[in-house]
Amino acid sequence: MGKGQKVIIIGLDGGTLNLMNPWMEEGKLPNFSKIKKKGVYGKLRSTTPCYSAPAWVSISTGVQPGKHGIYDFFPTDSLKKKIINSRYRRTPAIWNVLTDEGKKSIIVNIPGTYPPEKINGVMITGLLTPSEESDFTYPKEVKNNLTKDKLGKYELEQVVVDDIPKGLTAKYAPEKLAEQVNMITISHATVTMNLMQKYEWDLAMVVFRGTDDAQHLLWDRKDLILSCYKKADEYLGKFMEKYPDALFIIVSDHGFGQPEKYVYLNNALYNAGYLKTTSDPARGFNAFVTSMFDTFSKFIFHILPVKKLVRTQIGRKIIQSSGVKSNIDFSKTKALYHSVCSRGIRINLKDKYIEGIVDKKDYTKVRSNLIGFLNNLKDPETGENIVETIYTSEEIYGKNAVNDPLDLIFDLKEGYGAQELIQPVGGMKAFLNWNAGLSIISPPGFYDWVGDHSQYGIIFMYGKNIKAGKKIDASVVDIVPTVLSALGIAIPSYIDGKTLNDAFVKKPKVEIIEKKEKILTKSEFDKIKKFRLILKKNKIKVK
Ligand SMILES: [Zn+2]
Incomplete structure (x- = not known):
């Protein structure tokens, strides 16, 4: 050697x-x-x-x-x-x-x-x-x-x-x-x-x-x-x-x-009042487009050269500017689930972000409230907890962690996947169901991964x-x-x-x-x- x-x-x-x-x-x-x-x-x-x-x-x-x-x-x-x-x-x-x-x-x-x-x-x-x-x-x-x-x-x-x-x-x-x-x-x-x-x-x-x-x-x-x-x-x-x-x-x-089920964490944060959107996520334009796409996706796939279209300059622009966060009203949001693969929550601190609303002095309180919220997050179908372990960023990445890690990081119980989208769960049917609100749990649906x-x-x-x-x-x-x-x-x-x-x-x-x-x-x-x-x-x- x-x-x-x-x-x-x-x-x-x-x-x-x-x-x-x-x-x-x-x-x-x-x-x-x-x-x-x-x-x-x-x-x-x-x-x-x-x-x-x-x-x-x-x-x-x-x-x-x-x-x-x-x-x-x-x-x-x-x-x-x-x-x-x-x-x-x-x-x-x-x-x-x-x-x-x-x-x-x-x-x-x-x-x-x-x-x-x-x-x-x-x-x-x-x-x-x-x-x-x-x-x-x-x-x-x-x-x-x-x-x-x-x-x-x-x-x-x-x-x-x-x-x-x-x-x-x-x-x-x-x-x-x-x-x-x-x-x-x-x-x-x-x-x-x-x-x-x-x-x-x-x-x-x-x-x-x-x-x-x-x-x-x-x-x-x-x-x-x-x-x-x-x-x-x-x-x-x-x-x-x-x-x-x-x-x-x-x-x-x-x-x-x-994952047998997906937990829609931003839906849960919306329902609990931590996250606000610019339009009603259950009834707004975004919800309409996402459920339409779900319903007509097969047709779209068969008639359009989707791969070519998304790779054009304009296609790329539309995709990058749309997506989950386009609908969030940051000026009224205290916390959000950061991304589908983040397994973590970001607190919207005033000192950190232009549209931040959480005062530094309230940080500890907001964070412990969020820990309580995650600990109490239950699967409505079984009544069981969804979150396995919750860590603060210091606990998992150390006090000197670089590049500003998320405020809370967590593992989900086995069998659960996480979703970042804020939308009705279950396509057009859910969209048309006027009183449904935003459910937080769903079997893998159109926008979820099967593995x-x-x-x-x-x-x-x-x-x-x-x-x-x-x-x-x-x-x-x-x-x-x-x-x-x-x-x-x-x-x-x-x-x-x-x-x-x-x-x-x-x-x-x-x-x-x-x-x-x-x-x-x-x-x-x-x-x-x-x-x-x-x-x-x-x-x-x-x-
Ligand atoms: Zn990988």
């Missing part, structure tokens, strides 16, 4: 042993089975909340969200629906550490990496890259070579924008969706392999996201989900064959399961110095220190994870080096935020 050692990390978004174990036993995933026998495998604990943005950033930095500052796809320091980018990350990622050490990386399709960073190596950014027109590669020229005859055609996924066509395809042409996500996996695997041929590297890392999409949208079609795992298995085999001396680490950012994340993902490790057939338990923050130790590089002291010594036959020499995160100080960051606020208040736009 150390000198000359190469590491390949393959990410399988949402990979879960609950599905993989039986499939490996039945011989359906031969390459994963091989690693299970000849390498180590086990469960990988995700972040809280267990969603892709914080989890992939923890996998690539070795620290918990309180240090890296990514808690959600949507920045937690803004009430509006913006999307995070790599500049929100406040700790170096493994590719920065390797760059400092003179080692080379090839980094492909990691969520939240746009805009690409200048690294010693090559980077193609992943999910949350704004559009095909943006510069999503480093070096810039790599983008020009993403063609069939050179590095391979690159399929760029676009979160939010692609959600509607993907959801509709899952409903009305599920086989086609599986085919589409598998095409994306092939594209990302091919480009990565071609980059590994063309450029030098010590670390190569690629994330396959097909398993996440398929499990969210096609949970009831295990045959199609299996096809996505098989596609990943097929390419894993190709990588293993081509690089027999590399250390392989296969990880997922979280596991997967099936959703769970706390434990997967880890597989395979290589010459890796034990055979051993089970290990690990956390998302353990990947970076393990890779650094394997490459013979000292681990910066701010890293939260530990080297997975149990996986190795000959344990790597683990060195820790005293190092502070390269992050902005609190006062520097506050200055930037204050500046942003002044610009906003005076409606000044910065180009």
Whole structure:
């Protein structure tokens, strides 16, 4: 190890042993089975909340969200629906550490990496890259070579924008969706392999996201989900064959399961008076449009080229400006459920937001009222509590957490998923039912996922110095220190994870080096935020 050692990390978004174990036993995933026998495998604990943005950033930095500052796809320091980018990350990622050490990386399709960073190596950014027109590669020229005859055609996924066509395809042409996500996996695997041929590297890392999409949208079609795992298995085999001396680490950012019911948290906050809207959410225009869309979606899917339309400039604009938060009256709202994948509540503080209404002196009271509200939130069908555990941001992310985490974070009881929309639950029927109000509980409906994340993902490790057939338990923050130790590089002291010594036959020499995160100080960051606020208040736009 150390000198000359190469590491390949393959990410399988949402990979879960609950599905993989039986499939490996039945011989359906031969390459994963091989690693299970000849390498180590086990469960990988995700972040809280267990969603892709914080989890992939923890996998690539070795620290918990309180240090890296990514808690959600949507920045937690803004009430509006913006999307995070790599500049929100406040700790170096493994590719920065390797760059400092003179080692080379090839980094492909990691969520939240746009805009690409200048690294010693090559980077193609992943999910949350704004559009095909943006510069999503480093070096810039790599983008020009993403063609069939050179590095391979690159399929760029676009979160939010692609959600509607993907959801509709899952409903009305599920086989086609599986085919589409598998095409994306092939594209990302091919480009990565071609980059590994063309450029030098010590670390190569690629994330396959097909398993996440398929499990969210096609949970009831295990045959199609299996096809996505098989596609990943097929390419894993190709990588293993081509690089027999590399250390392989296969990880997922979280596991997967099936929510039986969804809790509409903003409906609950609206009913309790914490959240106000600009028009009646049960009867207003938004409610009409969402229930209309639900009713006529099949027709729309079959007659319109939805995927093309949403990707046009105007389509993109409409989608980004609509959505859940367009209907909230922030000047009268005390608290809101931040986003579908935030598992957290934001208190609308006066000091923090232009339209903030909660005084700093009332903060503790409002927060404890909200804790009471969550603790008492009951499923009307069963009378049972819905929320499992509630944490304050300090409890879970520490007192010095960066980038302003949400005020309350919580886990739901098993079997519940969360929804952010404020609307009648149950389509046109609910809309037309004049006295229905806003229910808070529903079986997975038109706007809900049929599958959703769970706390434990997967880890597989395979290589010459890796034990055979051993089970290990690990956390998302353990990947970076393990890779650094394997490459013979000292681990910066701010890293939260530990080297997975149990996986190795000959344990790597683990060195820790005293190092502070390269992050902005609190006062520097506050200055930037204050500046942003002044610009906003005076409606000044910065180009
Ligand atoms: Zn994910």
